Amino acid sequence: MEECERPLLKTKFVLSNNNNNNNINKCFKVPSKVNLWITFGVWLLFSLIDSCYSSDGPQLQAPRFTTQPSSSGSIVSEGRTKILQCHALGYPQPTSRWLKDGIPIGDFSSSQYYRLQKTRREDAGSYQCIAKNDAGSIFSEKIDIEVAYMGVFENTTLGHLTVTSGHPAVFDLPPIESQPPPSVMWQTVDGPLNYDIKYAVTKSNQLIILSADEDDRKAYRARAINTQMGKEENSAFIQLNVSGDPYD
Numbered sequence: 001m002e003e004c005e006r007p008l009l010k011t012k013f014v015l016s017n018n019n020n021n022n023n024i025n026k027c028f029k030v031p032s033k034v035n036l037w038i039t040f041g042v043w044l045l046f047s048l049i050d051s052c053y054s055s056d057g058p059q060l061q062a063p064r065f066t067t068q069p070s071s072s073g074s075i076v077s078e079g080r081t082k083i084l085q086c087h088a089l090g091y092p093q094p095t096s097r098w099l100k101d102g103i104p105i106g107d108f109s110s111s112q113y114y115r116l117q118k119t120r121r122e123d124a125g126s127y128q129c130i131a132k133n134d135a136g137s138i139f140s141e142k143i144d145i146e147v148a149y150m151g152v153f154e155n156t157t158l159g160h161l162t163v164t165s166g167h168p169a170v171f172d173l174p175p176i177e178s179q180p181p182p183s184v185m186w187q188t189v190d191g192p193l194n195y196d197i198k199y200a201v202t203k204s205n206q207l208i209i210l211s212a213d214e215d216d217r218k219a220y221r222a223r224a225i226n227t228q229m230g231k232e233e234n235s236a237f238i239q240l241n242v243s244g245d246p247y248d
Helices: 033-052
Strands: 005-008 011-017 024-027 061-067 075-077 082-085 087-091 095-100 103-109 113-116 125-133 136-139 143-150 159-164 169-171 183-188 199-201 207-209 219-226 231-234 238-243
Touching: 061 125, 061 136, 087 125, 143 219, 159 169, 169 238, 183 199
Parallel strands: 075 143, 159 238
Antiparallel strands: 005 011, 011 024, 061 087, 082 113, 095 103, 095 125, 125 136, 125 143, 169 207, 183 219, 199 207, 219 231, 219 238
């Protein structure tokens, strides 16, 4: 019998020649399955690391948003603070800036917040965030900010309205600034009016007495209510004078 030993990758092979059946037997040491899985795991790990790195360092990654402006609470009362938020990930870490009605406001920064301090009426508009890095830029969704406010009735003096008996009397709502538009109730010194076949209110909040008579000789005023702000204002009274006889 002729034997030869040949080292190959720490594996020992023994070849033997059997003259009776001329079969060649191989004897070798087989690596365990555990070692194979460890080797494969190490190879896979280095492959993943190599795929994320180039010869010059980590690969660039374009920005992607993890937080975008929320439309919830898009109405803010005048004088209050509104905080907008957007946050993006990427490599290198993106910086961001805000746009109002498409016009940039402020510079690029690492902050993910934009604060509207003591909100003013002119702060109302459409806001959007842009994030950028060396790999590109991305725009967020838009959020429309509405600033709620309410002024006062400028005219505080008693007004007068004269109509002929049997004719309609129309009271215009005195000017008042309000956002959103106020809900309006008309009243006399006796309290709120009941809108029925006698009284009506138009879409522009005019009060109409359909057929005025002697009983309608009263003072009337409007109460404007801004439900968003929880604020209300009363106009000056308007005295109605009813004259003549419709049948004369």
